[in-house]
Amino acid sequence: MFKAIVSAETLRTALDSVSVLVDECKIHLNEDGFAIRAVDPANVGMVDLTLDASAFESYEADGGVIGVNLSRLENIAGMASSGQLVQLELDEETRKLHIQIEGLEYTLALIDPDSIRQEPDIPNLDLPAQIVIEGRDIDRAVKAADMVSDHIALGVEEADELFYVSAEGDTDDVRLELPREDLIDLSAGQARSLFSLDYLKDMNKAIPKDGEVTIDLGEEFPVKLHFELAEGQGSVTYMLAPRIQSD
Amino acid sequence: MFKAIVSAETLRTALDSVSVLVDECKIHLNEDGFAIRAVDPANVGMVDLTLDASAFESYEADGGVIGVNLSRLENIAGMASSGQLVQLELDEETRKLHIQIEGLEYTLALIDPDSIRQEPDIPNLDLPAQIVIEGRDIDRAVKAADMVSDHIALGVEEADELFYVSAEGDTDDVRLELPREDLIDLSAGQARSLFSLDYLKDMNKAIPKDGEVTIDLGEEFPVKLHFELAEGQGSVTYMLAPRIQSD
Amino acid sequence: MFKAIVSAETLRTALDSVSVLVDECKIHLNEDGFAIRAVDPANVGMVDLTLDASAFESYEADGGVIGVNLSRLENIAGMASSGQLVQLELDEETRKLHIQIEGLEYTLALIDPDSIRQEPDIPNLDLPAQIVIEGRDIDRAVKAADMVSDHIALGVEEADELFYVSAEGDTDDVRLELPREDLIDLSAGQARSLFSLDYLKDMNKAIPKDGEVTIDLGEEFPVKLHFELAEGQGSVTYMLAPRIQSD
Numbered sequence: 001m002f003k004a005i006v007s008a009e010t011l012r013t014a015l016d017s018v019s020v021l022v023d024e025c026k027i028h029l030n031e032d033g034f035a036i037r038a039v040d041p042a043n044v045g046m047v048d049l050t051l052d053a054s055a056f057e058s059y060e061a062d063g064g065v066i067g068v069n070l071s072r073l074e075n076i077a078g079m080a081s082s083g084q085l086v087q088l089e090l091d092e093e094t095r096k097l098h099i100q101i102e103g104l105e106y107t108l109a110l111i112d113p114d115s116i117r118q119e120p121d122i123p124n125l126d127l128p129a130q131i132v133i134e135g136r137d138i139d140r141a142v143k144a145a146d147m148v149s150d151h152i153a154l155g156v157e158e159a160d161e162l163f164y165v166s167a168e169g170d171t172d173d174v175r176l177e178l179p180r181e182d183l184i185d186l187s188a189g190q191a192r193s194l195f196s197l198d199y200l201k202d203m204n205k206a207i208p209k210d211g212e213v214t215i216d217l218g219e220e221f222p223v224k225l226h227f228e229l230a231e232g233q234g235s236v237t238y239m240l241a242p243r244i245q246s247d
Numbered sequence: 248m249f250k251a252i253v254s255a256e257t258l259r260t261a262l263d264s265v266s267v268l269v270d271e272c273k274i275h276l277n278e279d280g281f282a283i284r285a286v287d288p289a290n291v292g293m294v295d296l297t298l299d300a301s302a303f304e305s306y307e308a309d310g311g312v313i314g315v316n317l318s319r320l321e322n323i324a325g326m327a328s329s330g331q332l333v334q335l336e337l338d339e340e341t342r343k344l345h346i347q348i349e350g351l352e353y354t355l356a357l358i359d360p361d362s363i364r365q366e367p368d369i370p371n372l373d374l375p376a377q378i379v380i381e382g383r384d385i386d387r388a389v390k391a392a393d394m395v396s397d398h399i400a401l402g403v404e405e406a407d408e409l410f411y412v413s414a415e416g417d418t419d420d421v422r423l424e425l426p427r428e429d430l431i432d433l434s435a436g437q438a439r440s441l442f443s444l445d446y447l448k449d450m451n452k453a454i455p456k457d458g459e460v461t462i463d464l465g466e467e468f469p470v471k472l473h474f475e476l477a478e479g480q481g482s483v484t485y486m487l488a489p490r491i492q493s494d
Numbered sequence: 495m496f497k498a499i500v501s502a503e504t505l506r507t508a509l510d511s512v513s514v515l516v517d518e519c520k521i522h523l524n525e526d527g528f529a530i531r532a533v534d535p536a537n538v539g540m541v542d543l544t545l546d547a548s549a550f551e552s553y554e555a556d557g558g559v560i561g562v563n564l565s566r567l568e569n570i571a572g573m574a575s576s577g578q579l580v581q582l583e584l585d586e587e588t589r590k591l592h593i594q595i596e597g598l599e600y601t602l603a604l605i606d607p608d609s610i611r612q613e614p615d616i617p618n619l620d621l622p623a624q625i626v627i628e629g630r631d632i633d634r635a636v637k638a639a640d641m642v643s644d645h646i647a648l649g650v651e652e653a654d655e656l657f658y659v660s661a662e663g664d665t666d667d668v669r670l671e672l673p674r675e676d677l678i679d680l681s682a683g684q685a686r687s688l689f690s691l692d693y694l695k696d697m698n699k700a701i702p703k704d705g706e707v708t709i710d711l712g713e714e715f716p717v718k719l720h721f722e723l724a725e726g727q728g729s730v731t732y733m734l735a736p737r738i739q740s741d
Contacts, residue, residue, distance in 0.1 A: 072419065075394050079387070103425055104391055109418035140573070144598055147569050171603035172566065178597060319666065322641050326634070350672055351638055356665035 002029045002090035005057040008080030010230045017206040017236045019070040026113045029061035039120035045199045046239040055233035067111035127216040128189030129156040131163045136209045141165035148172045155192030191217040193242040249276045249337035252304040255327030257477045264453040264483045266317040273360045276308035286367035292446045295484040302480035314358035374463040375436030376403040378410045383456045388412035395419045402439030438464040440489040496523045496584035499551040502574030504724045511700040511730045513564040520607045523555035533614035539693045542731040549727035561605035621710040622683030623650040625657045630703045635659035635670045642666045649686030685711040687736040
């Protein structure tokens with residue numbers, strides 16, 4: 001059983017954070033909200049999304065799992081204007097999701113959850129450095145790195161208490177340094193890892209520019225990026241595997 | 248003889264309603280205004296446009312016919328900003344149209360009207376249902392149908408007094424229901440016909456979102472869509488042939 | 495030695511005026527400001543740009559010359575928002591330009607100036623007519639001509655004291671006439687020359703729409719277009735060779 005009403009904006013924001021990594025996913029319709037975990041086909045980027053029941057206008061579910069094509073669900077949600085409400089109702093028999101937006105009814109065929117790539121276990125890493133940063137600064141770093149390279153290094157200089165982002169191209173280099181006073185918070189620790197810029201560009205699309213993002217970083221370790229959605233009633237954690245530094 | 252001055256906006260709106268169906272057309276320069284009738288090359292969609300002399304700042308004509316390339320005439324009208332006036336004058340001898348927009352003079356070569364596809368006779372149908380609807384609701388229906396199919400059904404449920412639009416795709420379906428209270432007016436009658444979405448998408452481009460549209464609908468019959476232009480001093484009627492329902 | 499701070503907007507405007515013609519150029523880092531002269535590969539269009547030291551927040555230079563890839567330098571300047579400052583510093587040893595924008599440091603590899611196309615001598619022509627015109631009128635003329643042809647004639651009718659722009663296509667013609675009262679100033683003299691529209695379209699991109707442009711025009715002679723940048727603290731002169739009229 002699943003029946004819920006949610007603002008189009010909240011639904012879109014939640015789905016976007018997953019669709020930057022995968023095309024299809026399982027949605028867990030838990031009693032206390034809905035949850036998605038997914039990993040991209042190359043096993044490099046993972047996402048863990050939860051949207052609490054309180055983020056919905058109304059929410060009833062009893063723990064089922066459905067499989068959805070994300071771009072189709074996003075297109076439907078895109079039919080609503082920001083203020084409009086989207087009503088979702090699962091038809092258990094036909095395995096279809098009925099979606100209503102002010103007189104418009106869309107019947108979405110679901111996907112067999114068993115045919116969807118298995119959900120990842122997101123490891124509990126103990127990473128030495130934590131940076132709390134504005135979303136717009138991540139955007140700036142990613143765009144600057146993109147001008148010179150397809151890799152990006154994130155690091156912390158413990159002694160100087162600063163977070164840096166750097167990228168080295170064939171001819172040009174880019175470096176962005178943010179000292180403690182330009183960050184929301186910093187727990188300095190020795191940390192530096194290299195990442196594929198493509199993935200970070202995709203994740204950056206879903207990061208709210210005016211929100212805060214918590215980055216957990218280590219020495220040649222995966223990075224975790226965490227931020228909230230729907231005024232704190234939803235949360236997204238991305239994990240991105242590092243690239244091996246080649247010199 | 249033809250000499251007229253018209254606001255760029257009025258001219259553009261009038262031409263756009265025809266150019267969504269055909270590239271070239273005949274313009275009848277009648278004494279009381281100008282008129283265009285045209286049918287698309289596949290004989291599926293027709294348009295009947297009139298623009299009264301009162302929609303012009305000044306208008307003098309004596310009943311001639313000219314042939315024009317619509318996209319070129321639209322590009323010229325597009326050079327003017329919304330508030331500007333466009334002055335049109337026919338040179339009978341050279342068969343060219345002189346178009347002036349504040350110091351800019353464009354000389355447009357006309358097309359021999361005999362080389363243009365013959366104008367259609369728009370049949371006088373007696374259709375059982377009439378729906379008066381806001382342009383933006385047609386837009387919404389067309390966009391929703393476009394997500395799942397390339398056909399769209401328009402219909403009226405006589406007993407429930409509602410107008411509906413539905414589209415069935417390979418996996419997903421869409422249905423928009425508008426009861427009498429969400430319409431401007433409804434004369435309910437048994438009616439349902441299936442149409443090619445491509446044509447309706449083209450016609451929708453020319454339908455003013457904030458204007459009202461009168462739809463005449465029957466049972467597997469052509470649909471008529473009628474709306475006004477230029478604050479009521481112009482009018483457009485589209486007619487679209489139905490597709491045969493294949494099951 | 496070169497070290498300067500300049501608003502992102504001023505830097506971008508100056509670079510744009512050169513990059514419409516060439517991809518790479520030499521920048522002369524003179525004591526009193528920086529200067530660029532360049533000619534396009536076909537020797538048809540030339541640009542002469544100066545940006546006075548007073549256009550910068552701070553400026554120190556001793557007469558060196560650097561070679562730069564313009565699109566890369568423009569992309570970097572594009573990372574700054576309009577109000578932000580860009581700090582430029584030449585590292586003489588590594589031949590790299592360090593560019594800083596609020597915590598972001600970009601290291602740009604320079605190009606050997608000797609590998610860049612030689613700078614043109616811009617001839618001192620004594621042209622019989624001078625037109626001072628608003629940038630937006632050039633924009634209008636170029637867009638109108640582009641609808642019918644890939645050539646554009648600029649001319650002055652001495653007796654009528656008017657400046658005209660005309661273009662003749664295979665079927666349609668365009669003519670824009672601006673009498674003295676619609677110009678900022680006019681020194682009438684016999685003048686008419688034909689130009690390639692592609693070049694004038696490129697130059698038009700860099701011409702400020704709300705600024706004034708001085709046009710020096712002759713009889714089958716090159717045209718000079720002159721305008722100011724950075725509130726008068728910079729200046730651009732374009733010179734464009736005429737096309738031979740073929741009839």
